[in-house]
Amino acid sequence: MPKRKNDNLSPLYFYEKGMDWNPVEKVIMERRSIRSFKDKPIPDSLIRRVLEAGRFSPSAGNAQPWKFIVVTDPEIIAKMEKTTIKLTKLIMWFVDYERNFIRKIFLKPLVKIIARFRPNELHPIPFNLMQRIAAEKVPVYHNPTAIILLLVDKRGVGRPPLDMGIAGQNMVLAAHSLGLGTCWIGMITVLMKLPQWRKFFNVKYPYSLDDCLILGWPQADFDGETDREVQVVDWYRQGSKGKPEVEQQGGD
Amino acid sequence: MKHLSFFEKLYIPDYFKSNQVQTGNLEFDPSLCTGCGICVKICPGRALIINKEASEKKIPFLEEISPGITGCMSCGDCKAACPKGAITIKQGYNAKYFYKKTAQDSKFAFPKRY
Numbered sequence: 001m002p003k004r005k006n007d008n009l010s011p012l013y014f015y016e017k018g019m020d021w022n023p024v025e026k027v028i029m030e031r032r033s034i035r036s037f038k039d040k041p042i043p044d045s046l047i048r049r050v051l052e053a054g055r056f057s058p059s060a061g062n063a064q065p066w067k068f069i070v071v072t073d074p075e076i077i078a079k080m081e082k083t084t085i086k087l088t089k090l091i092m093w094f095v096d097y098e099r100n101f102i103r104k105i106f107l108k109p110l111v112k113i114i115a116r117f118r119p120n121e122l123h124p125i126p127f128n129l130m131q132r133i134a135a136e137k138v139p140v141y142h143n144p145t146a147i148i149l150l151l152v153d154k155r156g157v158g159r160p161p162l163d164m165g166i167a168g169q170n171m172v173l174a175a176h177s178l179g180l181g182t183c184w185i186g187m188i189t190v191l192m193k194l195p196q197w198r199k200f201f202n203v204k205y206p207y208s209l210d211d212c213l214i215l216g217w218p219q220a221d222f223d224g225e226t227d228r229e230v231q232v233v234d235w236y237r238q239g240s241k242g243k244p245e246v247e248q249q250g251g252d
Numbered sequence: 253m254k255h256l257s258f259f260e261k262l263y264i265p266d267y268f269k270s271n272q273v274q275t276g277n278l279e280f281d282p283s284l285c286t287g288c289g290i291c292v293k294i295c296p297g298r299a300l301i302i303n304k305e306a307s308e309k310k311i312p313f314l315e316e317i318s319p320g321i322t323g324c325m326s327c328g329d330c331k332a333a334c335p336k337g338a339i340t341i342k343q344g345y346n347a348k349y350f351y352k353k354t355a356q357d358s359k360f361a362f363p364k365r366y
Contacts, residue, residue, distance in 0.1 A: 018365050029363045032329050036293045098268050098318065112264040116350075124267040124347045125325055128317065129297060138298045221335075222294045225363055226328030229344055229356035250361040 027177045030223045034181025035142040037216030042145050046178065047072075047215070051148070053174035057167035065156025066164050067207055069149040077141060084140045084191050085133060091190065092134040095122070126186075133187070140187050144214035149188070151207040161210065168213060181218035188212045254354045263349040270320025273351075277343035278314055278324060278331075284338035285311050291330035291339060299323030300330060 010022040021029060051068055059065060071077060095114065097107040115122040132138040141147065148171065152164045172182045191197050192209050203209045230251040234244035265272035278300075287310035292300045299322055302312040314322040325345040331337075341360055346353050 020365065030332070032294065032332050033296060034294070035296060108266070115264045119350070123351060124265070124273050125345075127267055128323060131317075132297065132323065219293060220290055220333075222290065222329070222333040224332035224334075226332040227341065227360040227362045228328060229353070230359045230361050232355050232357055248357060248359075250364050251357070251359060 023177070024173075027173055029225055031173065031176045031182075032222050032224070032226075033183040034216070034218045034222055035183055036219045037142065037144055037181060037214075038219055040145070040217050042072075042180065042215060042217070046180070047146055047148075049178065050171050050175045050180070050215070054167040054171040057163070057170045059156070059163035059166065060159070061157035063153075063157040063160070063163070065153035065160035066167055067151040067153065069151065069201055071147040071149065072145065077144065077147060080147075080188075080191060080197075081139065081141050083194065083197065084187060085136065087190050087193065088130050088140075088187075089134045092130055095127075096131055096134070098131070129187075141185060141214055142183070143216075145216035146214075147185075148213040148215065149201060149209055150211050150213065151203060151209050154206045154208060164211070168211065172213060175213075175215060179217070180215050181222070183214050185212050185214055186210065254352070256350075256352060256354065260349045260352060265347055265349045265351060267347075268318040268321055272349065273321060273347045274343065274345065275320075275322045276314075276324030276326030276341065276345045277322065279340045279342045280311050280313070281338040281340070282309065282311055284336045285309070286336060286338075287311060288335070290333045290335065294329045294333045296327060296329060297323035297325065 008020050009026060010016075010019045012022050012024065014022075047070055051070070054066065054068060055064075071080075095107070095111050097103045097111050111122070120126075129138065133140055150164050150168050152160045154160060156163060168184065172184070175182045189210050192203065198204065198209075201209065228250070231249035233247050233249045235247055236242075236244050238245070267273055287302065289302050289310075289312070292298075292302050292312055299314055300312045301315050302310055304310060314324055316322055326341050326343070328341060331339045331341060344358055344360065346358070
């Protein structure tokens with residue numbers, strides 16, 4: 001709830017116990033994923049400035065295994081939205097076991113087996129999301145002003161998707177500090193199952209497209225701090241024979 | 253730290269049973285809420301609903317997908333956006349069995365200035 005205020009910020013490159021957030025920490029703590037945007041264009045130079053934050057991200061072996069595609073055309077975005085909803089409907093016809101009792105009997109055990117092999121895609125949260133997208137209660141791309149598609153070069157060093165994540169988060173934080181609203185959208189994977197869309201965006205070897213960022217001017221001031229679950233952290237500081245001390249990160 | 257037992261590792265929970273998937277739950281303070289709807293606009297799952305035709309005060313509420321299951325994942329976006337501080341997270345998101353959270357506590361805390 002504590003709202004955006006720009007006074008009392010600590011200087012950068014300085015630490016004192018219990019001091020206020022510095023500008024970078026402030027953006028990290030108060031950034032929220034924005035899903036409703038104003039109908040106001042973003043200047044191209046601002047998008048280029050955001051992309052610059054991605055270009056200067058750290059990557060394993062300086063491989064820079066990424067490619068960015070910017071989509072600002074509302075017609076393409078509307079088409080992407082429509083196709084994703086259609087395809088989600090088709091997918092949910094095969095896995096949504098909640099619709100009637102016959103599906104519950106036959107489909108539920110099958111879905112649980114699929115979930116064992118694809119635990120990330122069929123986690124209860126995306127499952128519920130896809131169910132609600134199929135019911136057209138939730139939009140996929142939330143009418144953004146621009147979409148940045150994040151293509152991963154599979155030939156990068158180490159784990160290229162991780163490098164892509166770092167670059168993406170850099171861009172998200174930079175965009176937010178410049179006043180834009182951003183959100184990561186992973187549902188683009190559904191769209192990428194279609195060959196005609198892969199062809200449209202020219203996504204072919206060595207590139208793969210699993211995530212995108214939506215950008216736009218936020219409709220209202222949504223930012224602020226929120227509370228999250230306390231994290232349990234192990235601290236190893238008692239020598240190799242000692243046991244780790246368990247600490248509650250964020251708790252008292 | 254919590255651990256996953258052998259059975260828990262094997263068992264995929266039923267997503268629509270409240271004893272197997274604990275979804276988030278929110279509490280709205282009716283004396284603070286003005287019914288502006290900013291929380292409805294930011295909710296990632298569009299799980300919050302505001303009844304516009306209500307004759308009295310328009311207080312948002314969580315829609316139930318099935319009994320005891322809401323679309324809330326307790327991300328706290330609504331709480332952060334609320335200008336009046338009328339929202340509290342009553343219950344966090346935690347799917348049981350295979351998807352059980354093991355490194356997070358059920359307590360909630362604001363970012364702390366260490």
